[in-house]
Amino acid sequence: MTDVADSSSIRRLSEWDAAELRTLTEEYGSPLYVLDLERVRQNYRRLVAAFPDADVLYAVKANALGDVLSTLREAGAGLECASAGEVKRALEAGASGSEIHYTAVNPPAGDLDWIVDAWGDHPALTVTAGSADTIDRLADRGYDGRLCLRVNPGIGAGHHEKVRTGAAAKFGVPAERAVDVLEDAADRGFDVVGIHAHVGSGVSSDQLDAHREFVARMGDLARDVAGAVGDLEFVDVGGGFGVPYREDEEPLVLESVADAIRDALGAVDARLTIEPGRYVVADAGVLLTEVNTVKDARETTVVGVDAGMTTLIRPAMYDAYHPIRNLAADAAASSGEGGRETVPQTVAGPICESGDVFCADRELPVSERGDILAIGNAGAYGYEMANQYNSRPRPASVVRGDGDVRLARRRETVADVTRPEREARRISAADRKTDDPRASDSDNDLVR
Ligand SMILES: *Cc1c(COP(=O)(O)O)cnc(C)c1O
Numbered sequence: 501m502t503d504v505a506d507s508s509s510i511r512r513l514s515e516w517d518a519a520e521l522r523t524l525t526e527e528y529g530s531p532l533y534v535l536d537l538e539r540v541r542q543n544y545r546r547l548v549a550a551f552p553d554a555d556v557l558y559a560v561k562a563n564a565l566g567d568v569l570s571t572l573r574e575a576g577a578g579l580e581c582a583s584a585g586e587v588k589r590a591l592e593a594g595a596s597g598s599e600i601h602y603t604a605v606n607p608p609a610g611d612l613d614w615i616v617d618a619w620g621d622h623p624a625l626t627v628t629a630g631s632a633d634t635i636d637r638l639a640d641r642g643y644d645g646r647l648c649l650r651v652n653p654g655i656g657a658g659h660h661e662k663v664r665t666g667a668a669a670k671f672g673v674p675a676e677r678a679v680d681v682l683e684d685a686a687d688r689g690f691d692v693v694g695i696h697a698h699v700g701s702g703v704s705s706d707q708l709d710a711h712r713e714f715v716a717r718m719g720d721l722a723r724d725v726a727g728a729v730g731d732l733e734f735v736d737v738g739g740g741f742g743v744p745y746r747e748d749e750e751p752l753v754l755e756s757v758a759d760a761i762r763d764a765l766g767a768v769d770a771r772l773t774i775e776p777g778r779y780v781v782a783d784a785g786v787l788l789t790e791v792n793t794v795k796d797a798r799e800t801t802v803v804g805v806d807a808g809m810t811t812l813i814r815p816a817m818y819d820a821y822h823p824i825r826n827l828a829a830d831a832a833a834s835s836g837e838g839g840r841e842t843v844p845q846t847v848a849g850p851i852c853e854s855g856d857v858f859c860a861d862r863e864l865p866v867s868e869r870g871d872i873l874a875i876g877n878a879g880a881y882g883y884e885m886a887n888q889y890n891s892r893p894r895p896a897s898v899v900r901g902d903g904d905v906r907l908a909r910r911r912e913t914v915a916d917v918t919r920p921e922r923e924a925r926r927i928s929a930a931d932r933k934t935d936d937p938r939a940s941d942s943d944n945d946l947v948r
Contacts, residue, residue, distance in 0.1 A: 509546065509751040510744055511539055511783040513823040513876030518830045521788055525872050528896050529911060530790040531807035533883050535563070537571045537901030539784035540879075544575050547776060550754035551761075557601055559739045559777030560586045562880040567899045567908050568781060569593035580739075580775040584611035587618060587625075597622025601736075601775075603650065603696070604634050605671065616641040628696050628736075630672045632681050639688060647685055648694035648736065651678045651721060655714040657707040658700025658740060660818040666699035666714055675721055679728045686729045694773070695721060698738025701778060705752060708760060711740070715764035722768045736773035737761060743782045745821045745877050778880040785879020787812050787895075788827075791871040800846045800860070803867045808849020809856040810892045812878055813885045816855040823876035824858060829865035840865035847873065851890050883909075888917050 525532055547556050557578040560569065564586055569579060570593045578599040579590040590600050602615055604627060616638065619625050623645060629635050630650035638647075652672035656664030665671045673681050678695065686692045699714045715737050722735045744751050765772065789811070793804030814820035824847060826840075833839040844861040858875060867873070886894045893912030898905055922938065929936040 509754065512747065513786065513825050513874060514747075516786060516874065516876075518825075518827040518834075518874075521786065521874055522827050522831065522872050524898060524905065525788050525790065528898055528907060530788055530872065531805075531811050531895040532788045533785060533878065533895055533897040534788060535565065535568065535781070535785045535879055535897060535899045535908070537567060537784070537899050540568055540571055540781055541575050543780045543784065544572055544577055546754060547774070547779065548576070550758045551772070551774060554758075554772040554774050555734065557736075557773060557775045558780055559775045560590060561884060562777030563781040563785070563882070563884055564589055565883070565897060565899070565908055566593055567901070569595070571901070572780070573599070577780075580777075584614040584618075587615060591618070591622070596624065598624035601626045601628055601648070603628040603630075605630055607634060607637075609637075612637055612641060616643045619643060619645050626693060628694075632673065632684075635681070635685050635690070639690075644689040645691055646693045647690040648696050648734075649673060649678055649682055649685070649692075650696045650698075651675045651718075653697045653699070653714050653717045653721075655710055655717065656700045657703045657710040657714070659702030659704070659742060659820070662818060663701040664699075665701070666697060672697060675717060678721055679724050682725055682729050692729055692732070694732050694734040694736055694770070695725060696736035696738065696773075698775065699740050701740050702742040703740040704742040705750070707742075708757065711757075712760050712764040715761050716766070719765040719768055722765075722770055726769065732768075732770040734771040734773045735765065735768055736775065737765075739775040739777050739779070741776050741779040743779055743877060743880075745823065747823055780880075782877045782880035785877070785882060787875040787878040787882060789873050789875065791867050791869055791873060794867055794869055797846075800844055801867075803845045803847045803864075803873075805847055805849060805858070805873060807858075807875070807895065808851040808890075808892070809853060810851055810887050810889050811849070811895055812858070812875060812882050813887070814881060815858050816853070817885075822858060822878065824862065824864060825874045825876065826865045826867060826871055827874055828868065828871040833865075842866070851892070888912075891917050893917055 557580040558572045559580045561582045573595050579595050580601045581587045587602050626646040628648040628650050650672040652674050656667035658664040789805040789807035795802045809816040829840045842863045842865050845864045846860045847858040849856040896911035897909040899908040925936045
């Protein structure tokens with residue numbers, strides 16, 4: 501929402517236009533996700549500039565909104581998908597098979613059925629398998645197309661234990677078994693095109709040594725595989741590039757990360773592929789939420805807001821820090837009314853869980869009922885991880901791009917939450933040839 505930060509490596513929460521954001525909650529209600537598609541495009545372009553010789557696939561799971569996918573696709577990005585649903589969205593956004601990688605992690609049967617079916621129409625699709633079982637299950641379905649092997653390099657990094665995938669046994673074939681598995685796949689007629697690993701998410705500058713070590717192992721493995729089954733088309737070192745969430749944290753210097761990756765990889769006769777998710781969308785999004793309760797508790801002031809862990813789960817799930825700004829206080833300060841005093845505040849949501857807080861005892865300008873708070877860096881793993889716990893409908897999303905702002909996804913209602921139950925009643929009533937008044941779709945439609 502600013503014209504300043506065109507190509508800078510981070511857009512801070514303070515740079516968003518407070519008045520414009522507040523107008524959006526007046527028009528679209530609260531809580532509200534706001535995503536700036538122009539910033540998404542800029543982040544992608546900065547990655548391409550730093551990695552000119554690499555293929556950049558956007559990891560869809562960071563933010564799968566159709567507008568994000570079409571924006572990135574038009575800018576030239578490929579799409580890395582974690583489920584059949586994401587592949588469906590990628591195709592709907594206009595991606596061709598050759599622009600899509602599907603990464604299968606313990607894939608449900610329905611996902612594999614759907615993918616193999618889609619492969620019939622899009623034979624250039626690439627499937628990344630993380631176990632020999634997955635390869636067998638693909639073969640059972642007649643798939644012998646482009647295959648990439650996800651390996652477990654035994655090194656993890658990232659912002660939280662739960663996202664350090666690189667060493668977690670769950671992900672990938674142990675690197676020392678990769679050559680055997682790929683030889684076997686090649687013998688069975690698969691088109692072996694690449695190897696893949698993802699070290700973890702939110703890798704920061706101080707973890708770059710672990711990241712370099714990980715890339716070096718991928719380079720060694722690529723040379724081993726090339727010796728055994730022939731040259732690979734690409735070596736995919738995953739995503740994980742971190743962004744600064746704290747106001748005083750410095751952004752990664754992409755060019756040095758890129759240099760380090762090229763150095764560590766060494767000479768391989770294959771293209772480098774990267775799969776950033778968070779980096780592309782995190783600072784392009786904010787979550788707006790309205791203060792409805794201000795309570796003096798014993799040791800802190802509790803500020804109750806209408807967004808919670810169902811809207812943005814990262815603080816509850818990963819103890820993640822997100823910057824928070826009081827837009828009303830900023831407006832008062834800039835209109836000459838003078839700034840508000842700051843006091844320690846605990847910003848908490850409406851969910852009946854003690855973990856449902858966005859921050860604890862953080863110094864913020866005094867909050868008043870009706871104020872709008874902006875929560876920064878909410879573009880990645882925000883709406884994607886939202887859920888309906890406490891029968892709480894998911895929020896609306898608006899996008900900003902090409903000079904206008906529009907609703908990209910309407911706010912859910914309680915009727916959206918309960919619809920599968922009503923449909924189930926309708927189905928059972930039809931089976932029994934009776935009427936069930938509770939199967940009506942008209943109740944609740946206006947309840948948020
Ligand atoms: C989640 C994920 C990514 C993206 O991670 P970011 O930290 O968002 O960059 C890339 N590749 C795979 C396989 C993933 O699971």
